[in-house]
Structures are given as structure tokens and as C-alpha cells.
Amino acid sequence: MQTPYQTNAAGHLSIGDVDANELAQRFGTPLYAYDVGAMRQQMRDFKRVFEERHLKYAVSYASKAFATIAMYEVAAQEGMHIDVVSGGEIYTALRAKFPMADVSFNGNNKSVEELTMAIENGLGTIIVDNFYELQVLHELLAERQQTQDILLRITPGVEAHTHDYISTGQTDSKFGFDVNSGQAEAALQQALADPNLNVLGVHAHIGSQIFDVTGFQMAAAKLVDLVHEWDFEPQVINAGGGFGIRYTADDEPLPAATFVEAIIDTIAEKTAAYGMQMPAVWIEPGRSIVGPAGYSLYTIGSRKDVPGIRSYLAVDGGMGDNIRPALYQAKYEAVLAAQPDAPSDEVVRVAGKYCESGDVLVWEQALPKTKPGDVLAVLATGAYGYSMASNYNRNGRPAVVFVENGQAKVVVERETLADLVRLDRHYL
Numbered sequence: 001m002q003t004p005y006q007t008n009a010a011g012h013l014s015i016g017d018v019d020a021n022e023l024a025q026r027f028g029t030p031l032y033a034y035d036v037g038a039m040r041q042q043m044r045d046f047k048r049v050f051e052e053r054h055l056k057y058a059v060s061y062a063s064k065a066f067a068t069i070a071m072y073e074v075a076a077q078e079g080m081h082i083d084v085v086s087g088g089e090i091y092t093a094l095r096a097k098f099p100m101a102d103v104s105f106n107g108n109n110k111s112v113e114e115l116t117m118a119i120e121n122g123l124g125t126i127i128v129d130n131f132y133e134l135q136v137l138h139e140l141l142a143e144r145q146q147t148q149d150i151l152l153r154i155t156p157g158v159e160a161h162t163h164d165y166i167s168t169g170q171t172d173s174k175f176g177f178d179v180n181s182g183q184a185e186a187a188l189q190q191a192l193a194d195p196n197l198n199v200l201g202v203h204a205h206i207g208s209q210i211f212d213v214t215g216f217q218m219a220a221a222k223l224v225d226l227v228h229e230w231d232f233e234p235q236v237i238n239a240g241g242g243f244g245i246r247y248t249a250d251d252e253p254l255p256a257a258t259f260v261e262a263i264i265d266t267i268a269e270k271t272a273a274y275g276m277q278m279p280a281v282w283i284e285p286g287r288s289i290v291g292p293a294g295y296s297l298y299t300i301g302s303r304k305d306v307p308g309i310r311s312y313l314a315v316d317g318g319m320g321d322n323i324r325p326a327l328y329q330a331k332y333e334a335v336l337a338a339q340p341d342a343p344s345d346e347v348v349r350v351a352g353k354y355c356e357s358g359d360v361l362v363w364e365q366a367l368p369k370t371k372p373g374d375v376l377a378v379l380a381t382g383a384y385g386y387s388m389a390s391n392y393n394r395n396g397r398p399a400v401v402f403v404e405n406g407q408a409k410v411v412v413e414r415e416t417l418a419d420l421v422r423l424d425r426h427y428l
């Protein structure tokens, strides 16, 4: 059976051709380690179908999944666009010297400051979410006698079959212009009439961690139907992100190309049927670019056996570096770095070190016998792990290393104790 990880000659877990135990020893734990080659491969896989078909496109990495200077550098090197959702992500991209023309800006409540930052730095496309934003943008642009390319984010009423907290395409959503009530069409007319706005097209994002193409086809078809109904010929249709990945053996993700083909084919067929030009197709994968490439390395510490119930194996990280199990009941798999393929002896719950009963990393994990000091690797933690990390319990955030071709480099330093009080001020 094919494993979702690599091993080296010693039979140890290998990340980017470096032994995971060695990474843990050199850089300490907890540690986020990324296999850069795997990320590059995913980016290329998403782009390939567009290239082969000579289409106008953008594969825009949804960087909320993992936004650091180094990540933006790799994305730029791979000819990716990026999607940002805050002034902080814009600032990080600027520091990475990411080409601002290839940046799009999503979000349901972009502040005046953030929108100002976007237009003053030549950010390529603003994905407008609501009427308030249309108004603020108009004022900022008119003042500066500038125009701005925008897309309109539409809530197409397509609900992805995924965990309820992370579906954003349905009608009862804080995101985007609602279709059924006529808001989306009104927004389009308002934007088209605005001399400072250049409406490139429409955008929809239906949810996250999706395993079939149907939702994307439905949403893409709906977008084409809508623009046709509104008598608007878009230059761009953005089908969002949400492509599912393998966290555990229960997940059966589709290849990047399958999603891309389904989206392209739907848009091509629908636009052709209406006698419209084929627009550029944009997508926004986040999780699927960085998720499978990321590993969280921990050192095993204490253990508690509750007779007849279960055993808890505790590691030196937890919900501060990976909130997803606590927040979404997300499931992960873990292996021992020194013997990932060893037969298992028991099933344990991998818990963190935080003062919270829900601080779990893996709910049920079969493992060989372990001892304190062993390095445990949780797989596929590259998306929404570091980016959702916190300093809860005043634990510092782990370092991040990028590993490629046998070389490892720290791209985010481990937070120190001094970092934890850096912004504190004495009261007395």
C-alpha cells in the first residue's frame, strides 16, 4: 500500500530528503516542517491543465492556509498568483516582494485601512464582497482618481458537502452578494456604473475540503447562467478554492487536474452555449497546495492510561499549533519518525500540553510502543496549522522549516520567551 509519506534507507520518516528525527534534533520540537518539492508539484499540477489548453487563467494560492514570506517567495517562483485576506497578508506579501499585480484580496469586512493599503500598493484585483465595500472603494479611488480591477463575490446558493463550519457557498452566509434577493445583480449594476471600478467578472467559493467535482460544476454553471441573465460578459470567472486533501485513510482526494478540468469544461460548455467568449478561469486553492506537504513534529512526553477506557499520549505541542481537531473535530494521522512503517501495538489518543480537555491532536491513533523522547510526526498539517496558531497558555509558536533536496532552512524562527512578553507593558 502506498503511504502518504516517504522513508529513507534507515526506514525513518523523510521530509524533503532529510530525516525527520534529524530535523527534530536540529531545530527542536514542536516544529512545522514543509516538503517544498511537494508544494511545488501541487502548484504545477494545478497550472498544467490550463497551460495545456492554452487558456487564460490564474491559480491564486489562498494564502490564509499558510502565509509567510518564504511561502510567498516560493509561490512567486512558481508563477502563482496569491489571494490575501488582510492587511497582514498584504504586508507579508510586500515584504516577500510578491508581484502585487498578481494578488487578489478577499474578505467580508475589509477595513478602510486595508483597502487603502491595497490600492496604494497596486494590488491587482479586489474581490468585492458587499455594498459597504463598493462604497468605500469608490470614495478611496475617486479621491485618488484611480481605477481598480474588481470581481464581485457571489453567493451562488450551492452548498458543499463538508463540515458545516467551513461551508461558505450557501445562502445563509456572511460572505458575498446574495443572488435570490437580487443583491448580486444590483451590485453588478452599481459597480458597472462606477467609473473608478473595472469589473473583470465574478467569484464564488463554495466551501472547503471538498471531494467531488459536482459542487464546483454547479457553482461554475450558476455563475455563467447569472452573468448571461444579467447581460454581462465577464473577462474572469473565479471558481474559488476548497479542493479536498488526504488527512486520513478515509479521505480520497481527487487529483488537482480533475477539479481543474471539471471547472474549465463547465465554463467552456456553458459560455459556448450562450455564445459568450471563454473567460479567463481563476481558482484559489489553499489547503491543497500546502496541506499534504506539511508535517508537525513533536516530542512524546507523559502518558496516562485510563484502565478500560483509553490511553493518552501527550506531546510538547497541541491546540496552540494545531487548533483544527479542537475546532472542527478534524482527524489526522500520526507516525513515529523513527519507525513510521512499524506494526502497531495499541491505539492511543494523542493529546497536547494545553490546559484544555479538548486539546487533542489525533483522536485515535494506532502506534507501536512509544517512550518519552520519541519523535511523533502528525501528517498533512501544512494548511491552517501555523496560520491559525496561537500563544494560548503562553506557549511560543513553533519554528517553521522548509526542506528541499536534502537541505533544511528555518523560514520562521521559534518564538522565544522574550517574544511572548514583547508587547506587554507594566501597569505598576
Ligand SMILES: Cc1ncc(COP(=O)(O)O)c(C=O)c1O
Pocket: 062, 065, 083, 106, 168, 205, 207, 208, 209, 240, 241, 242, 243, 284, 285, 286, 287, 288, 383
Ligand atoms: C474565498 C476563498 N478562497 C479560497 C479559499 C481556500 O480554501 P481551501 O484552503 O480549502 O482551498 C477559501 C477558504 O476556504 C476562501 O474563503
Ligand SMILES: N[C@@H](CCCC[NH3+])C(=O)O
Pocket: 166, 168, 208, 324, 383, 384
Ligand atoms: N480554517 C479552516 C478552513 C477555513 C476556510 C476559510 N475560507 C480549516 O482549517 O479547515
